[in-house]
Amino acid sequence: MAKTRRLLVLGGGTAGTMVANTLRRRLDRRQWQITVVDQNDTHAYQPGFLFIPFGGYRPDEVVKPRRRLLARGVDLVLGEIDRVEPVADTVVLADGQRLGYDYLVIATGTTPRPDQTPGMLGAQWRTSIFDFYTLEGATALADALRAFDGGRLVVHIVDMPIKCPVAPLEFAFLAEAYFRERGMRDRVELVYATPLPGAFTKPIASAELGSMLDERKIALEADFMVERIDEDTKTLISYDEREIGFDLLVTVPLNMGADFVARSGLGDELNYVPVDKHTLRAKGHDNIFAIGDASNIPASKAGSVAHFAVDVFTGNFLAHIAGRPMTGSFDGHANCFVEAGDGRALLIDFNYDVEPLPGRYPLPHVGPFRLLRPSRVNHWGKLAFRWLYWHALLPGRPIPLPAHMSMAGKQHQEPKE
């Protein structure tokens, strides 16, 4: 009888769960053992964090035990990963446990690192400085927003890339609407400070989203690379010595891949795994892949990207283990709902080569979703997505959206100056 082969998946988040569940259906149970390693048993629906500060979701609505989300026949090992030993095809956990593998998928994502900016993790942390990319941060920020009675609120990004790169903009739009609804908009000065030259990375979307900041009287401070935070004066100070004072700072700390990636010699300067951007196989390693936010592909770090990538990866992986060439090519496809406030949202759809354009999605000219324009249907789509995430996306059930981006239904357009 053939020896059992072992697929080890590091990380039981969006990408890791989809990989394990999708491949569990496709790989013979007698021949393949699938194991997921994670440091805890709490899976968070991260897109939900955005709504917590505004009272939109309760914390318990966005978490579930990982074990319940993994298909039968997938083992879950809880433990901290110390390192990968690629030469020995082994993962070593902090408690000394050694897990051998035939194939390894690194899906440990990216993590906000407030420790990387001097002054961020000091006395003001979660007093006047908040993050919203963690459940604890988003929950603490809800209290701070309720207690906020006016002043300058700065929404801030330390550096790119970050996961869900539209979320800080959404936060700014939602905050503006929130203060208006509470009748205190005139007492709040809103500033959006970003290391990018504009509101967003891609020109057409950047112009569209930039004018949405203007309309809402949210001041844009572009090309702002923070060096440190002065906690005493509550001021952000950039490398080129610009200063932005704040009463309340909502920051997106530097995002980095897991430290074990660096310890294993598998990471770049931000601990992301360098991979072939079309096959997601780690450079220099035949049996290691990195899926989702953990890789260095030049795409958005977002669940939609992980989802489309898993579609392509699955076919490639089955070919690869059968000794056939990997013919599927991931195109960097992403689509993201962007909350605009007042019950409206935009949808953007793009890939490595094509920036977000206006139009309709997924059916050309029909929609129902509008690309790059606010609509109520988009907002409902975003809210409905939470159900789809738990019940279709994670279990690996087919979702009728093609993995590759399509130009049908998109309008070509010159960027606005």
Next chain:
Amino acid sequence: MPVTTIGPIQVHVDAEGFLTDYDEWDERLGTELAAQIGIEMTPAHWQAIRFLRADYPEQGETATLRRVSTLTGIPIKTLFDLFPKKPAKKMAYIAGLPKPRGCV
């Protein structure tokens, strides 16, 4: 693709003046490009630019500011002093590489 003349040399550039052909660049041209944006090259400048040139063919894209800093050991603050205001963009321009994608 537009062609422009930098000093005595003809090169291919994009709409923003970034070189589009990796092999059309040499250090003499780098010095000319730097002068065009008001930068006089010193050994400290060259350390960063030579790293960018060596990194690009391996990575297939222009190094970010953080990558230059981490892998050369030059503090980000120093890069802002050497290439004021927009160091990532200016370094790419001088090194004859595409503008770094601020990412996505």
